[in-house]
Amino acid sequence: MGQKNLLERDSAVIWHPFTQSGIEQPMLEVARAKGASLFLSSGQEVLDGISSWWCNLHGHGHPAIIAAATKQLETLDHVLFAGCTHEPAVELAEQLLPSLPGDLTKVFYSDNGSTAVEVALKMAIQWWFNRGQERNTIIALEDSYHGDTFGAMAAGARGLFTKPFDQMLFDVRRISTAGSNSDLEQLESLCSSGTVAAFIFEPLVQGAGGMLMYDAVALNRYVDICKKYGVLCIADEVMTGFGRTGPLFASSVLTQAPDLICLSKGLTNGSVPLAVTACSEDIFQGFIANDYSRTFFHGHTFTGNPVAAAIALASLSISLSDDCDRARKRINAAHKSCAAILRDIPRVSSARVTGTILAFDIIDTDNKGYISSIKNTAMKFFLQHGILLRPLGNIVYCMPPYCTTDAELGRMHEWMVNFAKNL
Numbered sequence: 001m002g003q004k005n006l007l008e009r010d011s012a013v014i015w016h017p018f019t020q021s022g023i024e025q026p027m028l029e030v031a032r033a034k035g036a037s038l039f040l041s042s043g044q045e046v047l048d049g050i051s052s053w054w055c056n057l058h059g060h061g062h063p064a065i066i067a068a069a070t071k072q073l074e075t076l077d078h079v080l081f082a083g084c085t086h087e088p089a090v091e092l093a094e095q096l097l098p099s100l101p102g103d104l105t106k107v108f109y110s111d112n113g114s115t116a117v118e119v120a121l122k123m124a125i126q127w128w129f130n131r132g133q134e135r136n137t138i139i140a141l142e143d144s145y146h147g148d149t150f151g152a153m154a155a156g157a158r159g160l161f162t163k164p165f166d167q168m169l170f171d172v173r174r175i176s177t178a179g180s181n182s183d184l185e186q187l188e189s190l191c192s193s194g195t196v197a198a199f200i201f202e203p204l205v206q207g208a209g210g211m212l213m214y215d216a217v218a219l220n221r222y223v224d225i226c227k228k229y230g231v232l233c234i235a236d237e238v239m240t241g242f243g244r245t246g247p248l249f250a251s252s253v254l255t256q257a258p259d260l261i262c263l264s265k266g267l268t269n270g271s272v273p274l275a276v277t278a279c280s281e282d283i284f285q286g287f288i289a290n291d292y293s294r295t296f297f298h299g300h301t302f303t304g305n306p307v308a309a310a311i312a313l314a315s316l317s318i319s320l321s322d323d324c325d326r327a328r329k330r331i332n333a334a335h336k337s338c339a340a341i342l343r344d345i346p347r348v349s350s351a352r353v354t355g356t357i358l359a360f361d362i363i364d365t366d367n368k369g370y371i372s373s374i375k376n377t378a379m380k381f382f383l384q385h386g387i388l389l390r391p392l393g394n395i396v397y398c399m400p401p402y403c404t405t406d407a408e409l410g411r412m413h414e415w416m417v418n419f420a421k422n423l
């Protein structure tokens, strides 16, 4: 029997995420990556137009990230984070906290966006519990996505992804991003009931919900109402963090800063898993006691992994550089020019840009949302032209690494326009 190729070996042993193996196209065999490019084992170069699930900010194989990882692996690879500490975890918290909006003073590490959200939700509920108040209601935005673990799923919108579990998910009250008078009244009445623990939101852009962009006016009003009644505000910046929407953190546009911020994805430039839930001193102090009754009994094996923290430090330093700021502005300007062209194409609606994210809807009469056939048609088309894009159903978006050159970006824009025109 001849040797099996990688795809045959893959389909024999691998279950891929968000994938219906019964119908989807074969996997791409990615051999290596550099900068904004993925190199397939066929030799084809493919531009990573979605930053490898929104996390590869500064490009693949970045020398500073490789150097930080190598040095840290040689020094301390991993140690449990209960009862132990180490330089990279402390330094990362020291450097990250001052760059976050508001006055957050403590960092709790976990592994991914979903766990960052779980931690924030659990902290909020237990913070009230420790004060002797049973506040169990969570408020979230319509169309939100906060991850795939149970608490994160509960906070996210219900639909195709959550259907088998809906009966098991705790109830969440929802408001729209529109900020209408009725939204404001509803929120005020919920918050004044004294039962709400926290309000969780993706600031400025709701990613998986369809790259839905909204301005800060309504969100500011919502946060003001929450603050008035002591409801904790959780900014889920898992996708928006580290400059994606323009400012370093999207929630910095708010007049009142959040009490908790969730980070992951760009935190390590997507090189290794790591997440942060940052919180205010007031929240941290709510867990301090002379016995174990108020303890936050939560943790993950890889919490505060030193290699991940060292990589995150390297990535943060690049994110904070003037070069990176200029690159983000350059991408934003080019996206805006492309959106102007897209707006004139009949099959396109809502061409929109926030920061380095460009998105548009392909008008789809079938209205099938995430499982619209447009997704696979588009992926195939873009791949033929050397670009990796992964539309959310009929919503096409581009979220490239900040190192993407003008020529590379021009290619992505050209083929997006071409796709929309020739559908």
Ligand code: PLP
Pocket (backbone or CB within 6 Å): 112, 113, 114, 115, 117, 145, 146, 147, 148, 202, 207, 208, 236, 237, 238, 239, 240, 264, 265
């Ligand atoms: N929160 C937001 C806003 C996200 O966009 C995502 C993932 O896309 C998550 C949480 C979950 O992150 P992860 O996939 O790392 O669990």
